[in-house]
Amino acid sequence: MSTDIEQELRWAMERFTGDVRVPPGLAVKAYRHQQKRRVTTRAVAVAGTAAVVAAGGVAIAGVTGAFGSASPSPAQATYTASVVSHVQHALAASRVANLVEADRTVFAAGNSLQPIPTGLIGSAHGSGGRSSWPVSSSLSWSYRGTTKFSALTAAGQRAFDLELSVAHRTLSTTAVLYRDRTWWTSTPGIKLPGGNAGPPSGCVRGQDIVLRRGQGNGWPAFIRSQLACGAYTVMGRQVVGGVDAIKITGASGAFTFWVNPATYLPVQMTLPQQRTEFQWLSPTPANLAHLKVAPPAGFRQVPAPPEQSAR
């Protein structure tokens, strides 16, 4: 055999691999496993910021890469390159590092949310169980490591407030539940990563895009990196909220931003089932006062709900 081991090897390999069939469902299995991994990644990402998160798409949304999606046209590519260049100038100006982010989100009918120690769990069809609240809109205020999220019912009543704060890389959470007249506080014991906690700078094409409130200075860098790597494409200009904004769409088409051409901060974004409008404000005492959650007198403190993954 050793005189012609190469030929023997080929025969052995033929024999060894004869009659193999790809098991049915392998693609689905790979997809599910990948989704599971993404959920785990999401949970870590949420834990890694003072972020508001929901699987239903409050502040995190899964954007799955679509097979065979079209490439941008040459004109779009040129425009994208131009925008990337301008964002670099905006970054150099660094005028957006110290702003309060205020946003208002409107959800599709049937949305419900549940506050948990690491953020929020969302359900698009109101199936979140008794701990979930039907929420039709929300108001959110963020500045540096603190975010306050107020969920509102269709009647405009406050369903709950949630405050997430990061101090010394440790997350702490306080929720006030108006329906139950209760409140809880929690420190989930998660050590957050150091360094830049802004939106991801890597290309998010085909993966989750993690949107985090309170990361004003991270947005331009995020937009620049996504345009530069082709995950997002500049679609043109559109007036939104009085701003002649640049419209940027993710490759899947599910995710669209309108960004201010002067600052490259988002003016509006749309995801499936929700639309968010942003405002960027000076950190005045009045604006910063919106960030605090204080349990009203008479509300009873209860144990925090168990931590769970964002699904």
Added chain:
Amino acid sequence: MEHDPAVTGLESFLARRGEPLLRTAMLLTGSKEAGEDLLQAGLERLLRHWQRIEGDPEGYLRRTLYNLAADGWRQQRAWRRRLRLLQSGTATSVADGTAEVDTRDALIRLLTQLPPRQRAVIVARYWEQLSEAETAEILGCSVGSVKASASRGLRRLRELSGTAPDAENDLDKEKAR
């Protein structure tokens, strides 16, 4: 979920090219079960990076399979499996009149004894019939490294298959590590 375009695209791709890829994965890992696991791991990476891939995804997936295997993917579990394969291989020796076939099976078992990178080079060169340059490209190494790995791998296979006592000793040594 099954209606997700990613899954639909992946199923279509697997229907066309899944079997040769699974064969390669089996050879890289040494068993059908591990080959399926490796292929699934490769498909997950393909899903993550699909939109970055232009044209046919097979090249990307094939490179991924080789690199996962060469990097010692699931090395610990694979190592235990190799030991089991080896033990059963030595127990069922070749005295039943089908020596040629058994020798070829033994070659596969011995192939799994090679270090992951040598095994990957052998599979690329003698199963896929890739040139040294193509093998170097798929594994992200130099042509010289491919030549050295192929040479060492073949020499090792000859040693292990050509002289049974030495092979047993070598295997005992490796098992003892």
